[in-house]
Amino acid sequence: MTNPRVDWVEYLEWSHQQVDVPLRFRTHVTDLERADGAFRLHLVENGVPAIITARKIVLATGVEGTGGPFVPADFDAVPVHRWAHTGHAIDFDGPAGRRIDIFGASTSALDAPATALEHGAATEAEAVDVGR
Known part of the structure; x- marks a missing residue:
């Protein structure tokens, strides 16, 4: 019997290999703002606040996000x-x-x-x- 959680992690790792986008586990976006033609994401990663800047973002929120x-x-x-x-x-x-x-x-x-x-x-x- 497969484990859906393990299957999901394997899928994420496969996606990472295909598109070379870093994965961040145990991370929550707490705020999103425009900044100088880019986006500033306020995160809590493993319980530690962080801010990163990105030119593009994808909000893949699934059916709940729609x-x-x-x-x-x-x-x-x-x-x-x-x-x-x-x-x-x-x-x-x-x-x-x-x-x-x-x-x-x-x-x-x-x-x-x-x-x-x-x-x-x-x-x-x-x-x-x-x-x-």
């Missing part, structure tokens, strides 16, 4: 037991043996079907990027 899970109005007519959102707990054993369709615009659109397949969903699953 205001929460988004479900298109088209799903209002579909019974709740017939769909799931990756922002909520999902019973991946439910679709065992059945074909599923995935609608998404982020990594969860890849992670969810992979997990469903690991739990026995039919292999004809189809991913569709619907944007937002």
Whole structure:
């Protein structure tokens, strides 16, 4: 059985190797401000305050950073037991043996079907990027 926390760290390390961006663990951004055409980030790293300057930043806040899970109005007519959102707990054993369709615009659109397949969903699953 895999450990999701270990898997996540391995993914971060792989990403680091691919794009050569330093990783900072146990770090929280407490403030962000513009400074002379760049950004000044106020951090707490391992409990120690620090300030760094960057020309560009990426705020990868995930679904929580976009205001929460988004479900298109088209799903209002579909019974709740017939769909799931990756922002909520999902019973991946439910679709065992059945074909599923995935609608998404982020990594969860890849992670969810992979997990469903690991739990026995039919292999004809189809991913569709619907944007937002």
